[in-house]
Amino acid sequence: MTSTTIPLAERLRPRVLDDFVGQSKLLGPNGPLRRAILQNTLPSMILWGPPGVGKTTLALMLADATKRQFHNLSAISSGVKELREVLAKPSGLFPPILFIDEIHRYNKNQQDALLGAVEKGQVTLIGATTENPSFEINSALLSRCQVYILEAFGADELKRLVARALEKDKWLSEKNIEFKSYDALFRLSGGDGRKLLNLLELVVLAKGEEKKIEITDEWVTEVAQQNIARYDKSGEQHYDIISAFIKSLRGSDPNGALYWMARMIVAGEDPSFIARRMLIMASEDIGNANPTAIIMANACMQAVNVIGYPECRIILSQVAIYLATSPKSNASYLAIDMAMQAARSTAHLPVPLHLRNAPTKLMKQIGYGKDYKYAHGYEGNFAQQNFLPEEIKGQKFFEPGKNAREEEIRKKLQQWWSEWYQY
Template identity: 75%
Template sequence: MQNMPLAERLRPKTLEEYIGQEHILGPGKPLRKALEANLVPSMILWGPPGVGKTTLSLMLAEITKRQFYALSAISSGVKDLREVLSKPSGLFPPILFIDEIHRFNKSQQDTLLAAVERGQVTLIGATTENPSFEVNSALLSRCQVYILEAFGSKELDQLLDRAITQDEQLQKKKFKIVSKKSLFRISGGDGRKLLNLLEMVVTAQFGAEEIIIDDEKVEEVVQKNLARYDKSGEQHYDIISAFIKSMRGSDPNAALYWLARMLVAGEDPNFIARRMLILASEDIGNANPTAMIMANSCMEAMKKIGYPEGRIILSQTVVYLATSPKSNASYMAIDKAIALAEKTSHLPVPLDLRNAPTKLMKEVGYGKDYKYSHSYEGNFAQQNFMPDELKGEKLYEPGANAKEMEIKKKLQAWWADWYKYE
């Protein structure tokens, strides 16, 4: 007990001890009502780190007297899942808690889906990532999604007070709280981080008659102990920005460095892969169409393989994207098109482009004079596809790279009289 971390020692065991999340656990709220009726649906708990997802799962099992099994998606596979599912259950299906469920691949999620459908287990999945993107739709449709919110100053204050006044080890010490500002700011709404930081501040003042909590002490401890990268904070956005800009700027060395910074800090590899897929279209586009195929393959491979082996695939894709020719022509074109569409959405579709499924539509001119491209030499026939008022409005300007210069030559040959591709 003495060596147990403060966050673990203070883990609440009853709803009355549980801090925060009143929007789902307060009187008359959905999850509270389900608990009072001894009905625990399969669910996904979605929220930032340190807001009580694991604690809530343990409490649900305790309150409803269910067997409780826990697996981590980082270290568990299908074999571990099947081993848990093979265990006998009591009157009610056991609760199977999957931490970081967003890291499970399709095969693992399919195994879970079958167990949930049969009522073999009540699934509680915890995730910091949007389940709409990370959990397959079939499994998601069978789970209730509860969103847990980051702690505000009220909840952090309650947690700090509980630690100082109720923890047996901290009760032995005398505290002087000068300021909580840095303590709360660095915690960033993460209760576990707050307690870890408090414990470090206490340890740093070992032997002192009085533990001082002020901004200076907290900042000093942070500089010595906490990593510079926070998945949910400013460093997260700064480093992913540097990563993307390095690839956009065709520097594979810098891109690999920022990739490594994210990986050693525990960033979700699937998040990194998704951002590379966006870059492949936004910054490379038709200058090298294979880039998007490569990035998409990387994203799919990461879901199947995971980390650490997936780091090699990420590295290969980073180098490929960084060294590819660049073009944002398609990105710029769609933004111009959207801006134009917002101004001209009242314009009708030309009659010759309209579908004519009925006799009346044909009689009033729908589809008349439309030129079917495949009936002409080179599968091309020059005709206006825009509303008449926008005839000749150019939105796509090919980039100055080998692939798009080829596209430009084709456009010049086809549309010399309509669009000015110089």
């Protein structure tokens, strides 16, 4: 067991700038924050970025590097009273740093109380937020602060965090740990360094006193996953029969589908349950091969809820036969699963600037919406441009099925996107 109750992420919080991982644009040799530290000219600032990228750590290091007093408030638990108490404290040669975590939670009165202190130079404000400051912080306060954008950790940076943990943490350094893969650890942490380190600690703890600890994707997933509710064994046949029903529909056998549906009807199954499963099947197994299928299934679901047994058995029968005899495609089902898999492994990637909305001056200044092509302004209402994060540009998720309707879709996509995707 670990020798301390302090979480790994807290034990490994960097104390000096050179130990800080990531944010090279801000802290690299020519980064604005590194220059500010060297010159001891820290401006009031807003640190904007996702959770677990080091906003609090960075604020602490800025105070330490510039030898300033450090006051810490959380916008969740503090108000104007606590703010005024901090502002009333004497300061040293330089204005103290006032760090406010989740500053976007301060209301207008609280932000107004802070504004005067920032204007007079009583404090150097460092506000941390996961929300867009253009929307959450009033313009008067925002205009007096520099906004620095912190980015989620990439795979290389996450690997550096793990390596640093294995080297620097006394408890981990005494373990014989071998990584077979980092994929699950990185995917489940989602670019959040704090979550990564705390998950790493859980994964190692779960191995107990094993002399050699192998970290695999399967083990990480097993430790991290929530308890999955299991079906009561008395309901096993219930799920076997609905499985046989859906597989009959998918397999284009109306007779098998009708038989298993009849078994459910005779047993008193809720008709809305049958209709709901057909609605899912209409999208999962038919999709755009026959877009009318989902309309029929949805109408069926509404009708059975209005009519009920015994008459609704006729509607269920009609729609089951329609679905069973329809052309099939699981292209939409495969496409969303592929996209979700990519989303889990690339959740740290930012939205390209040209796809972001830019309703405020600040957002326009940092490039939001620049070079976006408005499709309706082009011939055929189409303009070729990248709609994915730059790192996965050109990755294809949707592959049209081999049926008449989706072959038409394939032709359109090939016409539009021949330079980027092969359909």
